[in-house]
Amino acid sequence: MDFKFIPFDETRRPAWDAFVAANPHAWVGHDSACIDFERSLGHESFSHLILDERGAVVGVTPLFFVSYARARLFKFKALVTGTSLRAAPLADAQMPPKTRRDFWRAWAAWARAEAAARGVDEIRVGFPHFIGAERVFDFYEFSPLREFGFVDIPNLTMLKDLAAADGDMCASFDKHCRNSMRKALAAGAEWVAVTDRDQWLAFEELNRQTFAEEAADAYSRRTLEIIWDRFVARGLAHVAALRHEGRHLCASVRAGNKNSEYNWLLFNERPRTLKGATNLHICRDLEDMRARGVRWCELGSMEFDDPRQRGIADFKRSFGGRVQTSMDCKLCLSPLKAASAEFLQALAKRLRPPRQDSAPSHAD
DSSP: OOOEEEEOOGGGHHHHHHHHHHOTTOOGGGSTHHHHHHHHTTOEEOOEEEEOTTSOEEEEEOOEEEEEEETTTEEEEEEESOSSSOOOOEEOTTOOHHHHHHHHHHHHHHHHHHHHHTTOOEEEEEOOSEETTEEHHHHHSSOTTGGGTOEEOOOEEEEEEGGGOOSOGGGGSOHHHHHHHHHHHHTTOEEEEEOOHHHHHTTHHHHHHHHTTSSSOOOOHHHHHHIIIIIITTTSEEEEEEEETTEEEEEEEEEEOSSEEEEEEEEEOSSOOSTTHHHHHHHHHHHHHHHTTOOEEEEEEOOOSSHHHHHHHHHHHTTOOEEEEOOEEEEESOHHHHHHHHHHHHHHHHHSOOOOOOOOSSOO
């Protein structure tokens, strides 16, 4: 079967949204809201609808141009399916196996040609952890792009089965996490669902505080507006906050559907003033997800390089989830450039003096 790739624009948004809404394999990362979100971050969209020979929409592919530096000397340009919400190309759920393989072959050939024509160094694809209610590895067994030149780049991520958390949610947490949470509870901290747009936008200061110690910039006002208007207001995400003595200490955004929600954003006050605030906040988030019938919570990546981020991974582990490998892959179009950058990065790592500080084992 032949496929035609049509660029996304505002006139085609209704067709995109209708296809995603009717597709049981879709996840929040496929929604056109993600195009608005990525654009607000300064990423150019290269997203396309995919048509069959009859002109019917049989797929969508969120794609974005992202630039970054490696080894400080090399500038790379990548085509990625999303920078924070997973969204591999989405095919019609009723597509027969043979046609589905043709779909992936056509997508790989199209993406390779378009990337090469635009001087892109690599293409990165991050599959959602679930295809419908099935785990991605149960649905595909292995990446459908592997036979078309893409290389697996698996990442460890933490998932928590909320259906297995009967009774007291914190019973599965480790001892330190439970103790920290109880201290915040005893101090009078209160979890509240946020249903007001102005309240969400008032968390702009928490947003800035969170990123004050990070290499990345805080989210812009425009990005915060898009998160509410395009995700929360349409039921694709939920916002909550932790309040203590009239102040909000934490705010979270969870994006997803009934099968799985991802802890997308977590804003924290800096410096932290209440022991265990984040522990309590996440516990209440998990309870809220379970009450709404969500099966899985995606706590996020467990793979980090520096000691501080490894401490974050330990913090996620304290909530009693299970580690799963993601189905990520990439196609390198500039192998010499990539090899040179990898060599310099490895050399710099060998020459870097050892750090004397140690990371905390928990976030609170």
